[in-house]
Amino acid sequence: MAAKNILPPDSPPVPVTAPPSPMRLSILVAEDSVSALRVIMTILSASGHTAVGVGDGIAAVREFQSQSFDLVLLDILMPGMDGFEATRAIKRIAAERDEWVPVLLISAVEQHGAIVKGLSTGADDFIPKPWLIEILDAKIDGFAQSIQAIRQIRAQEAEARDMVKRLAELNAHTQTELDMANRIMNRLVSCERLIDPQVRYFLMPSDRFSGDVVAISRAPNGTLYAMLADATGHGLTAAISVLPALWVFEGMARKGMPVADIATEINRRLKETLPTGYFVAAHIVALDNGSGKLWIWSGGMPPALLIDDQFNTLQVLDSPHVALGILGGGAFDPSCQAIEANFQGQCLLYSDGVIEARAGDGPMLGEERLRGALLAAEPGARIDHTIHLVEAHLSGQAPPDDTSLLAIRLSADGVDFGA
Structure with a gap:
């Protein structure tokens, strides 16, 4: 001036x-x-x-x-x-x-x-x-x-206001992209493909996107295939990580391929595509209703549970392998457990989010409480009882990790799951 x-x-x-x-x-x-x-x-x-x-x-x-x-x-x-x-x-x-x-x-x-x-x-x-x-x-x-x-x-202050404005614009743009990604993920993991009278599942993500995935398929001969997979972490990264496993499972299960071959191919695909430090824990199951035989490959997961409705007993099937996508070549073990499951009962698969469910700093649900609740419930209400137990233990809070549960009725004419 x-x-x-x-x-x-x-x-x-x-x-x-x-x-x-x-x-x-x-x-x-x-x-x-x-x-x-x-x-x-x-x-x-x-x-x-x-x-x-x-x-x-x-x-x-x-x-x-x-x-x-x-x-x-x-x-x-x-x-x-x-x-x-x-x-x-x-x-x-x-x-x-x-x-x-x-x-x-x-x-x-x-x-x-x-x-x-x-x-x-x-x-x-x-x-x-x-x-x-x-x-x-x-x-x-x-x-x-x-x-x-x-x-x-x-x-x-002006710089801070400008930063807030730009962050708000970025957040709006990010939310738009996340909404689109969420719609795409929902289409890829279509709930319509999870409808089967012999299966009941429960899925509660800790974020908008779930790193836990449930998949069901029927082979031409009627064999029931099911997979419960849990990718490292949670959120969008985990959801993307588990997609190769989902695609391989669905393609091979529809052809009636052995569970060991499915596990081997998923492991190879994940080993090729995922960065170091990322992997997918999984249960992969095939159930032949005619013979009552059940094959299961488990890696990096909590034990699978077999429940006999008649005698109200529970059999624990440990997860003997490491998660998929860690070992390559001949180091990977595709061996499965073959179970004579020609009895009325249920096979229960779940991710660690179920037993680790907790509200704030409260105690985790834990294996013992889960198994006690399963045996205490009537067969037809067992799954609903378990779902309510998990939700009650969370006390209305979001789960700290993705939480999934998959139940397979071992006999096509067994006790129905209920509502």
């Missing part, structure tokens, strides 16, 4: 210069004494500030309305409009601009009442006449530091 000196017509010009200064301010000065104004302007110029001088309060308000200033110096006793009224008007204009412009009152009046009145009108400080140059410089330098601090804070 160019320096100006607005004085009465008969006043000699006051020289104003503004050399560069690290604390350079634009200052409006209102003083009815020409000689006093000249002194103040000279001091300000020597200190490196840009100054505009006027001779009364009305001119000061008019000048303040026409341009912005960093600081205002006002004499209290001026014709037309005194320093008190000028302070009120200048502070009102500054507030409308959302600016903080300090006002320093200058006057020979030293009464406490004048000081109190000046501060009550909005003035930020007071300097009496006669004043020392060092005191005026010190007060202006103090205001300059405050102005710089406030500007830095406002710049940071």
Whole structure:
């Protein structure tokens, strides 16, 4: 801003210069004494500030309305409009601009009442006449530091608001993409393919996307195939990681391939596609209703459970293998457990999210509590009872991990699962 000196017509010009200064301010000065104004302007110029001088309060308000200033110096006793009224008007204009412009009152009046009145009108400080140059410089330098601090804070606030806005836009964009990804995942893991009168399942993701997947298929000869898979972690990454296993399972199960071959191919595909540190734990099951034989390959999962409805006994089938996608080549073991399951009962598969279900810092559900609940329930209500047990243990909270449960009725004419 160019320096100006607005004085009465008969006043000699006051020289104003503004050399560069690290604390350079634009200052409006209102003083009815020409000689006093000249002194103040000279001091300000020597200190490196840009100054505009006027001779009364009305001119000061008019000048303040026409341009912005960093600081205002006002004499209290001026014709037309005194320093008190000028302070009120200048502070009102500054507030409308959302600016903080300090006002320093200058006057020979030293009464406490004048000081109190000046501060009550909005003035930020007071300097009496006669004043020392060092005191005026010190007060202006103090205001300059405050102005710089406030500007830095406002710049940071503006940057923060801009960051919040950009984050909100990014979040909206991300949510749109996640919604699309969720719709795609739901189509890939279609619930229609999970409808089978011999199967009941329960799936509760801990996030929008589930790293637990349940798959069911029938071979041409009627053999029932089922898989419960649990990918590393949860969320979108886990959901994507388990897709190759799902595709291989469905393609091979529809052809009636042996469980060992299905496990081998899934392991090979995952080993090729997943980054190091990512893997998929799984139960893969085939049940031939005609012979009552059940084949199961288990890796990295909690034990599978076989429940005999007639004798109300429970058989534990440990998971002897490591998860899929870890071992390659000849190190992978595709051997299965072959079970004579020609009795009325159920085969229960579940992920570790079931036994690790907990509310906050409370105890986990655990294997013992789960098995006790299964044996205590009526066969037809066993699965519903287990689902309610898990939900009750979570106390309405989201599960800490994806939680899935798959129950297979071992006999096609056995006790129905119920609703």
